[in-house]
Amino acid sequence: xxxxxxxxxxxxxxxxxxxxxxWNACLYHGVLDGATGSFQQVPVMVAQYQVLxxxxxxxxxxxxxxxxIEFFVIQPLCLALVWCIHGRRTAHRFPLELxxxxxxxxxxxxxxxxxxxxxxxxxPSLDPVGTSPDNRWANxxxxxxxxxxxxxxxxxxxxxxxxxxxxxxxxxxxxxVAQLQQE
Numbered sequence: 001x002x003x004x005x006x007x008x009x010x011x012x013x014x015x016x017x018x019x020x021x022x023w024n025a026c027l028y029h030g031v032l033d034g035a036t037g038s039f040q041q042v043p044v045m046v047a048q049y050q051v052l053x054x055x056x057x058x059x060x061x062x063x064x065x066x067x068x069i070e071f072f073v074i075q076p077l078c079l080a081l082v083w084c085i086h087g088r089r090t091a092h093r094f095p096l097e098l099x100x101x102x103x104x105x106x107x108x109x110x111x112x113x114x115x116x117x118x119x120x121x122x123x124p125s126l127d128p129v130g131t132s133p134d135n136r137w138a139n140x141x142x143x144x145x146x147x148x149x150x151x152x153x154x155x156x157x158x159x160x161x162x163x164x165x166x167x168x169x170x171x172x173x174x175x176x177v178a179q180l181q182q183e
Contacts, residue, residue, distance in 0.1 A: 025078035034071025
């Protein structure tokens, strides 16, 4: 089945969705987690990643693998979604969103839970929250450094990839069910 590019304007909600995937592909998966986190190619950001999480200093396997998956798998999926939404408006969009959303959540869970499981001894890098795997929360603080790198950098910024993909998965699932019921 061939689809043609339509000239009708894209609804605002779809524009926001396309922008979400564009920023994910180009900035978050491409430059930040891929090029900076895994491949250490953006020096100014590498320094910030290393202050946030000691696993980037020691080249821990979990952030490296998650960043590689983001760079080589999720980044192309996000670009394909931008193309599906803007360029072609194809029916592949919603199943692709289900896959991409699940990848986002899986990467988040792997990245966060591996650190919690190991005792949070790597975050934040200079003054870790955990003192050992048995005492994950021994050094919780509410100072500028912990607010910036632990509460905001480690938890808030990462949990975005739970909430927004969950919304996208819910919408994509509803669209797939509606399409199946229609047929």
